[in-house]
Amino acid sequence: MTESAVHSDITTTSPRKRLADLPWIKGLQADYQAVFVKEWSPYFGAVVIVLITSALMASGFFWGVFGGLKLLGNYFNNLIGLGPVLGIKSELESPLMNRIAILDICLVIGAFSAALLSGQFRISRPPKLEYLWAALGGSFMGIGASLAGGCTTGGFFTPVMFSSPAGWAMWVGLLAGAFIGLKLLLWTMEHIQWGMVAPPRSEVPFGRSYYTPAGFLVILLVLYWATSWFHSEDTRLVSRAVLVLAGFGLGFTLHRSRFCFSRVFREPFMTGEGEMTKAMILALALGVPAGSLLLKGGLVDPYLAIPATFWTGSVVGGLIFGIGMVFAGGCASGSLWRVGEGHVKLMVAVFFFAWIGAIASAVFKKLGLTSKEMNLDLVEESAVGIQAYLPDLFAGWGWAYAVGFGIMLVWYLLVRYNESTEKFTVF
Secondary structure: OHHHHHHHHHHHOHHHHEEEEHHHHHHHHHHHHHHHHHHOHHHHHHHHHHHHHHHHHHHOOOOHHHHHHHHHHHHHHHOOOOHHOOOOOOOOOOOOHHHHHHHHHHHHHHHHHHOOOOOOOOEEEOOOHHHHHHHHHHHHHHHHHHHHOOOHHHHHHHHOOOOHHHHHHHHHHHHHHHHHHHHHHHHHHHHHOOOOOEEEEEEEEOHHHHHHHHHHHHHHHHHHHHHHOOOOOOOOHHHHHHHHHHHHHHHHHHHHHHHOHHHHHHHHHHHHOOOOHHHHHHHHHHHHHHHHHHHHOOOOOOOOOOOOOOOOOHHHHHHHHHHHHHHHHOOOHHHHHHHHHHHHHHHHHHHHHHHHHHHHHHOOOOOOOOOOOOOOOOEEOOOOOOOOHHHHOOOOOOHHHHHHHHHHHHHHHHHHHHHOOOOOOOO
């Protein structure tokens, strides 16, 4: 190459390209890819989820999803005139004051921010038949959560962290429901051909070049939101500032690690893959002792997040919910973070989950199934079960730990065996 050609090449290279070629800039890009683009390990996601939920417990709160969505469903029922028929109050709590609704809203925002920063946000439309499965699955999830006193989060994960057998009872139902749901879904795939053609991919309304700054802008706005509440003179807003950050952190973590409770119960039966299930077992193995320390320290009321559904409501509700989440394509929290990523099917599933769940909750209460009373042992009970707390049932923590970790060990061994043999797979 002649001297004039070299000079011409240097002068025509743009300053942006020369900057991008600097080693430290390439290092920054690699770090950005590792944190915001490449998928996190589900095990790392499990650890972060436990840290956030433990922080919630230390603040006197707990992680749930269904309660916030049910509130939105009640708003819709009032809007269409069903409220008086179902006995729903005409004046409902604001979603921005309801603790679980705040977590739900911020979870979606956190997932939306993560989807922008990773370049994965896109309005994704499913085949026509999937809309029907979304409505059916969401409805089943709503009915199941109404019976179990919560979804995979508030009926299973959080009660287990609170050392309640209600969580493990729902676990049994979820396993059975996932198995049955996959059998039913397989039958539909073999016998129903209509509406299975996927539509063309939709383009987002703004260019991908804006994703990164938009994602960081969302983070700054959420930090401003939480800070303004923390410094508010309203004590309710001050206490709820932590919910804004926790909900955002959960949504961001769930998206980046692709953590989904539906996959926890579905994948071993569908493909034999057990990584997500083992990540959940790790989360519980860390969460139970962390929760017990907070409970023994008196930082949170042990009965705060324990539904009065042990054991009938938890098992039956879990079974119905498990079938629903297979057809919906996601659990409660999994559906929400996928909404933040732009999945239209999960938007439909969440709507029916909220709406039918609100109707089912009102109907079950009217029928006396889930109406709660305080019994002589000073715990709440209903027609579908009681509030059960393992340390009280066994008069100490020894057997409570033994039961919890014993179930985790058996679950892990079965999952590990199935990964090697695929003995439990449906497909």
